[in-house]
Amino acid sequence: MVLRFRNIPGAAQLIAVLAAWCAFATGAVAETLVERGSYLVNAVMVCDGCHTPRGPAGLDMERHLAGGAIMWDTPAYTVWGSNITPDRDTGIGAWSTEDIKRLLTTGVRPNGVSVAPQMPYGFYKILTPEDAAAIAAYLKSIKPVTHEMPLPVYKAAAYPVPLPGAERSIGDTVPQDPIQRGFYLASLAHCMECHSRKPDGVQDFKNWWGKGGHEMKGPFGSVIVPNISSHKEKGVGAWSDAELKRVLTEGIGRDGRVLKQPMARQRYFSRMTEQDLDAIVAWVRTIPPIE
Template identity: 50%
Template sequence: MRAAVSIALALLMAPAMGETLTERGAYLVGSVMVCHNCHTPRGPQGLDLSHALSGGQTFDEPAFKVTGSNITPDKDTGVGNWTDAELKRFLVSGIKPNGTKAAPIMPTEFYTVLTARDLDALAAYLRSVPPVRHETPAPEYRIALKPEVPTYAGRQASEAELSDKLARGRYLLTIAHCLECHTPEGPSAVHDFTAASGKGGRTFRGPWGESVSPNITADPATGLGNWSDDEIKRAITQGIARDGRKLKPPMAYAAYASMTPQDLDAIVAFVRTLPPKK
């Protein structure tokens, strides 16, 4: 019986039958990794998907001022002249073909866990989107930033290990870079992953006004310890808190609503294991 359950789970977590690399890449970009949140321009009505991935939000922080870059295959202003190897190296290192490094708002440290297949899928999908000519401003770096190693990142995952539900949840939570927003920053814009991973408390300002990331650890008083699975899923996919409050962006609720039920289940199962932080 145990062997049968293991086989069934492995089949459930395996790539969908007939899923192409481009389809897998579209799912990662549009749902799990929410690349549009930073790389697609935002108008009064929300994301302008007619110019998808052509450069988007500007982040004006004490440490830097950068704009989400053009990652369409436009040869002059996008990544059209990058090789697949250069694109995949950038995703996990932040290093561009010209040797410069992206600002830390690009969560490349989290992407170090991406499987070889998912890196191939991302490259394939980014090659397939319509090229848009749109030049984004050059970045401004105001202070030297220390490198970070986020919780659960730093080692490439294998497809085989993702057949385990908790391992898959950890993987998805990492490539969705949830802990980037849900961990407070200390001095010099460095996250306190050691002592406060998942504790929340970061402030985000945008067209929505101001929002503060909540505690997503298992703490029963300030975190998700007393939430049901369905309440956590509703918060992720609809932006509705346990008490019925409407949650604000930049959490990409509409994108997460398109995640598969299996992936949502895996994320919730893993979030339950985050050590409680007050």
């Protein structure tokens, strides 16, 4: 039997109610471009870490993304996390959507100057076109904050080491396959920026994949980046899925220790969906064991 609503009074309202009920029943929720961008920036990519000022009490969220307080001084560059609010004078308010997308995936500013690889654009090349547009839409939507940052100093050419499998966009849509989806999300979270860094600070995505061992120093003190490979003694191979999710969402290790910065990202990762958390765990399981 086919129901025909064309000549029934209130048919349009009835159809709208039925559609809304079906969406509720199936858990389907429409997500705007800005909402998707907020999710990526504030739950996955953790942009606050470099781009939000810090005070005695921690991150100053009243000046969200208005420029970071940490300086990176290397032989190749001296940089700070820039103001990425839509303030026209001290932020990126004059940038177009295409300008933002280009910076994210190529590291090139509108003036043609390449940023330092401290901005992990090598990991962001994997972005789907829609996710890149979503990030740009979100950054254009947030509160503009006037906060002038020191100009970057570039002393020598510096480029990111290519991330295997993330040299280009993953495609038009975010994968549904858990492992591929996990790799996509872990790339945006730039996990291997630290976990594949050798003790001397050089990234090695071939022989040091997930091994850790680099000492990181900052206002938090000193920490050694842990091994997240599937090695059962040296890595996380013996951890349960629940323990892996706990360290991401609560910042508590298997032995009960509380994580320090910069890995203490539970305030962000706890905002991720169960599907995305499960995908990251599935991807972590694929990291070959390495001592």
